[in-house]
Amino acid sequence: MTAVPEWMRPPRPEGWFADDLDHLPEAPRHTELIDGALVFMMSPQRNWHGRLVTALTLALAEQAPPGIEVEREMTIRLDSRNRPEADLLATTAPYEPDRTFFTPDQVLLVVEVVSPESAHRDRTVKLRKYAEAGIPNYWRVEDEEGEPVVHAYGLDGPTRLYAPTGIHRNELHAAKPFTIELELDRLLPARRDRG
The missing domain is CATH 3.90.1570.10 (tt1808, chain A)
Structure with a gap:
């Protein structure tokens, strides 16, 4: 099993905050935050x-x-x-x-x-x-x-x-x-x- 990249780990126990998105340059394009969870567009765009x-x-x-x-x-x-x-x-x-x-x-x-x-x-x-x-x-x-x-x-x-x-x-x-x-x-x- 591949280790989770460090940037994917929430910076605090309660998860991610909206301002955190501006400090994740490694995150894939089209990353959004829903209820404190990162959501990535993983499938190819049609x-x-x-x-x-x-x-x-x-x-x-x-x-x-x-x-x-x-x-x-x-x-x-x-x-x-x-x-x-x-x-x-x-x-x-x-x-x-x-x-x-x-x-x-x-x-x-x-x-x-x-x-x-x-x-x-x-x-x-x-x-x-x-x-x-x-x-x-x-x-x-x-x-x-x-x-x-x-x-x-x-x-x-x-x-x-x-x-x-x-x-x-x-x-x-x-x-x-x-x-x-x-x-x-x-x-x-x-x-x-x-x-």
């Missing part, structure tokens, strides 16, 4: 996932009004024990080259593109944690026979729970967090070529 995240990033960045930045693969410091990595987010925070995370008050929208290994976290854990942190909008993008389908949620402020606002196939028209028009069935190259 081409569908990567292409869709890129296409959504470009489409949303093009439509974002001044003062809203669209970022990909950044963590959100929800609290001292949770720092999940969003596939994509829209934020009011200005660009800072050395930034390693955002805080919930800076985030308007989180988008998670579901992978087989992240399905449970994206559908339940992150859905709950982002709502409890007060992030106003959450999109979960599912793969339905190669087509992206967006399950959109809006925050009910008093309960700190998300309420479904729609399931979008082929097209998405949203007024929040800003006016967004997407042709979902044309985001991926294989789909655009059918045209």
Whole structure:
């Protein structure tokens, strides 16, 4: 049995804290913290996932009004024990080259593109944690026979729970967090070529 690398050992008996992620240069890319435990993206990323995240990033960045930045693969410091990595987010925070995370008050929208290994976290854990942190909008993008389908949620402020606002196939028209028009069935190259 191979010994566990020293950097994987929690620095204290109660586990990891959000700020610890900035001091783990040996950790794999896409390491996040959920309830004080490190979570690594261990399976290879599917081409569908990567292409869709890129296409959504470009489409949303093009439509974002001044003062809203669209970022990909950044963590959100929800609290001292949770720092999940969003596939994509829209934020009011200005660009800072050395930034390693955002805080919930800076985030308007989180988008998670579901992978087989992240399905449970994206559908339940992150859905709950982002709502409890007060992030106003959450999109979960599912793969339905190669087509992206967006399950959109809006925050009910008093309960700190998300309420479904729609399931979008082929097209998405949203007024929040800003006016967004997407042709979902044309985001991926294989789909655009059918045209």
